Amino acid sequence: MDTLLDVRDLHVEFRTRDGVAKAVNGVNYSVNAGETLAVLGESGSGKSVTAQAIMGILDSPPGHITQGKIFFQGADLLSLHREARRQVRGAKMAMIFQDALSALNPVLSVGDQLGEMYVVHRGMSRKDARARAVELMDRVRIPAAKERVGDYPHQFSGGMRQRIMIAMAMALEPDLIIADEPTTALDVTVQAQVMELLAELQREMRMGLILITHDLGVVADVADRIAVMYAGRIVETAPVHEIYKAPAHPYTKGLLESIPRLDLKGKELYAIKGLPPSLINIPPGCAFNPRCPMAQEVCRTDVPPLYKVSQTRASACHFWKECLGD
Amino acid sequence: MGRYVIRRLLQMIPVFVGSTFLIFVMVYALGDPVAALFGDRAPDPATAAQIRRDLYLDHPLWQQYTHYMAQIFQGNFGTAFTGQPVLQLMGSAWPLTIRLTIVAVIVEGVIGIILGIISGMRRGRSVDTGVLVLTLIVVSIPTFVSGYVLQFLFGVKWGVVNPSVSAAAPFNELILPGVVLALVSLAYVTRLTRTSIAENTRADYVRTAVAKGLPRRRVILRHLLRNSLIPVVTFIGTDVGALMGGAIVTERIFNIHGVGYQLYQGILRQNSPTVVGFVTILVIVFLVANLLVDLLYAVLDPRIRYA
């Protein structure tokens, strides 16, 4: 299969007044054309920062990419000239943000914001762009698109606004979409609908999708593969069905056990003990060791490499075999 | 919206009555207009009584007020004690002040916004610090000091401009007075723009605009500035009224016979009809400017809807 995106040994740090926060510490992942990769992890684990580095929208300063490469359709994004990089954004890869209300411009109509994609990237007239905006809104099933194209973001419901975000990302039929917790800000009742729409459009257009989420429930239905992040590293990657059956990292295991399950109703919900480490002061050895039930002496001293578990799986745990075993 | 405008117009009535009544009381009741008219000479009692009748001064204060306002709304502002109709004074004074205000608004708007954008986009750099210090200096110097200093430097020492403005007061002669009048507001506009830009640069929708692959120019002009300038534009709108009323000092320095000058003369000579007439119009300008600003705000920011 064609590799669409390949992130290699990516390091990002934020140089702030309080010190250097190492938000991303050697992330490796790849996405094939048409594939959905789910990126999982507690908040603060560097999921969004990795996505921002890929899109080229990192807050800089204070953010800096200190190491690593990002290949997209064979091209090394980090060495591209600014203008060439801009032309990739929006057209070849697009991003869906978590909170559509703040991510959309409050003083421009949604029609203007959607049409802008065609005006800027395709050189269309404003009138043609407006017509395309209506088509897009129809496509993401916003009722009465023609009448509502001149409305402003605050006039839509949360679910409708997120549909507009999705429409904006799909506008130029990019090859890769990064959706950063696209349903987290929504009511539970509309989360499923929005997720379904996103998955459906992704299948139709055969786009690669990076789905960032901390909701394991969503992942099982839509993702092909999963990458689990902890303290700025990938700790496990695997095809989705395999990881649910047998996780190869204690952190993944903890995440899976903390999903509320109907058959265990009434019993106390499992939670991984402790807190994620401070990114300014990451513990030596395996970053997860202070919270890990399986931690041994070696975990406190040696950083585990990403061990190859199988042809399609990898785990950054010294004891992945034991973890798989029980 | 229509209903909102009507409600606002109704709200203006008590404000208008209150402020004009206050000024009326201060001028007519606390001073003695007839004595002022005669200056040092003691008036002949019969003449004085006649004048009092003519000016309605023999009636209770509230009747004097209502009579006066009724006259004003018929376009009759009375006659200054110099014998000149107040309306005629206004006809010569208002155009000057309006022109001066236009110059000041352009100066504060254009320069203030440009400086604000530059320092807002270069936060923490030397340009930003420089602008910050400059605005602090400007704010802390009173207008009559900066006015006389600039007049001396540009008008007398370097001879670039005429130190005092001619009677016709063409726009080019009003540039220096306009700058002096605008200075303090200019500093404020700069600070306001800077803060607003700084806040909005980190906003999510700006990041979205970048993620859409828009050119930097478009991100700044169409997304960042469009939002950042909303509070600035509304401030400048409100400031129009304040500039007109505040031109007193500037007009005196540069000998411009505008509203401020006439008011000053009127107060000095206890010329009551002039003072009350000019202040009444100023109050109306203030109120209307504020209403227009509120409406403008709703146009600029679609989230604001007045019901």
Ligand SMILES: Nc1ncnc2c1ncn2[C@@H]1O[C@H](COP(=O)(O)OP(=O)(O)O)[C@@H](O)[C@H]1O
């Ligand atoms: N703009 C920023 N300035 C400073 N630090 C940041 C910034 N953005 C992210 N970080 C740091 O990076 C860490 C990871 O953030 P993020 O990638 O957003 O986490 P998440 O996995 O929840 O998406 C944060 O905990 C924070 O320390």
Ligand SMILES: [Mg+2]
């Ligand atoms: Mg995040």
